Amino acid sequence: MPFAVLKPLRESRLVLALGLWMPVGILGILAASTWAGTFTGDAGIHWTTAAHAALAAVVTIAVHLLCGRRTLLSIGLGTLTFVLLVNLL
Template sequence: MPSTAYLVAVLAIVFGITLALRAIPFAVLRTLRTSAIVRQLSVWMPVGILAILAVTALHGTVTAEPRATLYALLAVAVTAGVHLAFGRRTILSVGIGTALYVALVNVIP
């Protein structure tokens, strides 16, 4: 068993690193608010997330049965439709699209 001093030192290092990792974003928040890069990321990240969801959903269905591919395409279309229809709310559209896909795959034989 390691000595008490060793354990205290390890815990102090872990605490320091964790505190620093949590404090750094707040320390640079003012700079990030005026950043052009962050503004661009806020525009393109939702599209990227939806693209990753679409690729992930369709990737596993290509080798599966055709019905699974149809369900994935339907879920991707619904996700894109919800995203455009309800004010580009990414969490809402991804949640509804994912729920629809899971429901289609598990409920309809």
């Protein structure tokens, strides 16, 4: 039964639109969360962390655009970049 329902949904305009815009929304939410956590910490603005977040955002965007818009790859590498920068520098 579920597979019978999937066939018409695959060609639906709504599902196609969601497939296009959801990755952008996910990246936007992750970016907003990262920036909000950077600037609203207990000790105020941490400029080094903000620089790390900016660099990780650039890596995420670059990987997303250069590697065929693979959302998981771009989010993973961006997150890894941020974690490594925060912990190693």
